[in-house]
Amino acid sequence: MQNRIDALFARKKQDILSIFFTAGFPNLKDTGLILESLEESEADLVEIGIPFSDPLGDGPVIQDSSLVALKNGMNLNLLFQQLKDMRVTVQKPVLLMGYLNSVMQFGIEKFYRQCAAVGVDGIILPDLPLEEFKMYHQRITEELNIKVVFLVSVDTKPERIKQLDEASGGFLYLLSSNSTTGGVKGIPEQFHSKVSVVKNSVTKNPLLIGFGIKGQKEYSQACEIANGAVIGSAFIELLTRSHNFRKDIAGFTSIVKTKLIKS
Amino acid sequence: MKKYNVSEQGYYGSFGGAYVPEILFNNVEELKNSYLKVIQTEKFQNEFQGLLRDYVGRPTPLFHAKNLSEQFNTTIFLKREDLNHTGAHKINNAIGQILLAKELGKTRIIAETGAGQHGVAAATVCALMGMKCVVYMGETDIVRQAPNVARMKMLGATVVPVLSGNKTLKDATNEAIRDWINNPESTYYLIGSVVGPHPYPDMVAGFQSVISKEIKAQLKTALGKENPDYVVACVGGGSNAAGAFYHFLYNEDVKLIGVEAAGKGIHSGHTAATLSVGSAGIIHGSKTILMQNEDGQITEPYSISAGLDYPGIGPVHAYLNEVRRADYISVTDVEALEAAIDLTKKEGIIPALESAHALAALGKLKFKKNEVVILNLSGRGDKDLETYTNYLNKINYAKQN
Numbered sequence: 001m002q003n004r005i006d007a008l009f010a011r012k013k014q015d016i017l018s019i020f021f022t023a024g025f026p027n028l029k030d031t032g033l034i035l036e037s038l039e040e041s042e043a044d045l046v047e048i049g050i051p052f053s054d055p056l057g058d059g060p061v062i063q064d065s066s067l068v069a070l071k072n073g074m075n076l077n078l079l080f081q082q083l084k085d086m087r088v089t090v091q092k093p094v095l096l097m098g099y100l101n102s103v104m105q106f107g108i109e110k111f112y113r114q115c116a117a118v119g120v121d122g123i124i125l126p127d128l129p130l131e132e133f134k135m136y137h138q139r140i141t142e143e144l145n146i147k148v149v150f151l152v153s154v155d156t157k158p159e160r161i162k163q164l165d166e167a168s169g170g171f172l173y174l175l176s177s178n179s180t181t182g183g184v185k186g187i188p189e190q191f192h193s194k195v196s197v198v199k200n201s202v203t204k205n206p207l208l209i210g211f212g213i214k215g216q217k218e219y220s221q222a223c224e225i226a227n228g229a230v231i232g233s234a235f236i237e238l239l240t241r242s243h244n245f246r247k248d249i250a251g252f253t254s255i256v257k258t259k260l261i262k263s
Numbered sequence: 264m265k266k267y268n269v270s271e272q273g274y275y276g277s278f279g280g281a282y283v284p285e286i287l288f289n290n291v292e293e294l295k296n297s298y299l300k301v302i303q304t305e306k307f308q309n310e311f312q313g314l315l316r317d318y319v320g321r322p323t324p325l326f327h328a329k330n331l332s333e334q335f336n337t338t339i340f341l342k343r344e345d346l347n348h349t350g351a352h353k354i355n356n357a358i359g360q361i362l363l364a365k366e367l368g369k370t371r372i373i374a375e376t377g378a379g380q381h382g383v384a385a386a387t388v389c390a391l392m393g394m395k396c397v398v399y400m401g402e403t404d405i406v407r408q409a410p411n412v413a414r415m416k417m418l419g420a421t422v423v424p425v426l427s428g429n430k431t432l433k434d435a436t437n438e439a440i441r442d443w444i445n446n447p448e449s450t451y452y453l454i455g456s457v458v459g460p461h462p463y464p465d466m467v468a469g470f471q472s473v474i475s476k477e478i479k480a481q482l483k484t485a486l487g488k489e490n491p492d493y494v495v496a497c498v499g500g501g502s503n504a505a506g507a508f509y510h511f512l513y514n515e516d517v518k519l520i521g522v523e524a525a526g527k528g529i530h531s532g533h534t535a536a537t538l539s540v541g542s543a544g545i546i547h548g549s550k551t552i553l554m555q556n557e558d559g560q561i562t563e564p565y566s567i568s569a570g571l572d573y574p575g576i577g578p579v580h581a582y583l584n585e586v587r588r589a590d591y592i593s594v595t596d597v598e599a600l601e602a603a604i605d606l607t608k609k610e611g612i613i614p615a616l617e618s619a620h621a622l623a624a625l626g627k628l629k630f631k632k633n634e635v636v637i638l639n640l641s642g643r644g645d646k647d648l649e650t651y652t653n654y655l656n657k658i659n660y661a662k663q664n
């Protein structure tokens with residue numbers, strides 16, 4: 001079977017909306033409902049965060065969601081149990097995103113086999129070094145047809161972008177700013193002046209822009225530059241406010257997308 | 264022969280490496296490519312050695328502690344890192360890194376601190392060099408090491424209280440790394456121990472290696488031989504120990520002893536004895552031994568000593584422990600407090616609580632009569648006076664009742 005991320009990009013090259021949320025937040029059992037709500041929404045891709053005690057790359061919003069999720073009792077075993085039957089209702093590509101230590105302690109091979117078993121299509125581990133990927137992750141993920149997505153920034157050197165593009169599967173994650181998640185509002189000016197260098201170095205993968213994408217405005221800006229964008233912190237804030245996930249998630253994604261057409 | 268130095272890829276055996284988000288890749292790579300080159304230049308060495316001599320006050324004395332020697336029935340020398348400017352070994356590393364930061368054209372310095380000694384050292388070298396300094400410190404530590412907070416502020420540093428986790432060193436380090444991610448171009452991260460992504464552990468160990476270099480020369484003068492039988496040092500991240508061990512690593516006859524903080528006991532659930540209760544994983548950009556649960560969530564450490572209250576350990580120590588080149592033991596809060604009181608009475612030296620852990624280990628090692636023991640007295644105890652006074656009041660009260 002073709003990987004669902006590849007299938008998505010084969011069919012659709014523009015205005016991809018990826019939504020990130022933390023597993024087990026706001027309540028332990030919300031993971032499934034949020035996932036199904038996203039399936040019914042205008043989101044194209046779903047990234048589920050594996051909560052970690054010390055998320056170095058994350059700003060306050062995702063940090064807090066991780067701590068709440070951990071207090072709720074979320075862990076990888078439980079997450080895989082919650083995702084066990086997701087492919088009955090969810091057809092969209094699903095990625096897990098987290099920190100390498102969680103995967104190491106679970107067991108690298110066991111982790112990917114569980115991902116494959118429940119139908120996870122891709123993995124994002126921002127602190128996974130390229131060399132480490134080649135040594136311990138590449139063989140097994142290729143065998144299981146799981147895509148490992150790498151991140152680049154506009155300050156990443158062109159040669160390294162080429163290497164990361166080559167190693168990356170599904171898409172390449174382009175950071176809009178030098179910041180932790182949720183840190184910067186919007187896409188910084190300097191990003192626009194530097195992004196063409198990145199685009200010239202990327203030949204294999206579609207590009208999704210993430211960090212600082214809060215809503216419709218940044219999303220549409222990002223879609224003019226790349227194949228789409230990722231919303232994380234702003235979506236978590238929505239979940240914190242929401243009393244009706246189905247309705248609010250549908251509303252949120254549709255606002256992000258429909259206004260794009262109007263504007 | 265075994266190799267104890269870092270490999271070209273940044274590893275000690277399987278420990279070390281650089282596990283950082285992509286935004287920091289350039290910074291870490293720049294450091295990796297430049298630190299050896301810059302440090303080896305004559306210009307750098309002249310400036311570094313000159314400042315260590317005239318500003319820090321090196322070499323620090325090697326003091327034959329006769330009363331302590333008598334108590335333990337052996338020959339004990341104290342390496343007086345407490346007599347450095349600012350009162351601990353931390354300044355050796357801060358001087359080295361600030362010169363490197365200047366060379367790299369950085370304008371803003373960030374640092375994490377536990378006991379506040381590294382924060383004070385960073386604030387000091389920033390004042391000296393006219394650089395902006397931001398120090399991250401857990402709120403728990405701000406309270407228990409208040410004198411150092413006042414010093415940092417007087418030195419012109421901004422002290423940012425950290426409110427996450429147990430509000431101690433691990434959390435301060437998280438916050439410093441987040442700052443670095445948000446300011447990778449302007450900012451140099453001045454790490455205070457042999458932790459963090461490669462090349463920090465090797466670089467910090469290199470700057471601290473002046474400790475063992477001096478010990479060798481001083482022992483030669485005192486005893487006509489360079490090598491002691493033991494070198495004993497406390498281990499938080501492990502920088503004073505790494506510096507005290509450095510030039511003895513390849514003299515396998517020299518027994519190297521690292522002392523971790525057991526807190527209320529290694530099985531009490533309130534401990535910072537990483538090597539006793541930890542396992543391999545990733546913390547602060549480095550693969551090493553750390554305290555974690557079975558899901559890989561980092562567990563909160565505990566020690567009375569803010570400088571040792573850390574759930575990880577430098578990768579070099581994880582490796583030296585694995586290959587048994589060094590032995591690591593742990594001592595409890597109370598054992599450390601008693602050792603501090605003991606040294607103060609016997610030798611007239613009030614040690615830092617961190618260094619008191621190394622002192623408490625003397626009672627746990629079995630020395631022969633004429634063995635030579637070097638104890639690295641990493642810092643002075645001014646910052647811990649309140650803790651000592653409270654403890655003394657408590658035991659006096661107990662005695663009276």
Ligand SMILES: Cc1ncc(COP(=O)(O)O)c(C=O)c1O
Binds near residue numbers: 351615641
């Ligand atoms: C006096 C003193 N000794 C030791 C330490 C522990 O650090 P390290 O293990 O890096 O030497 C500290 C840290 O704050 C300190 O202040």
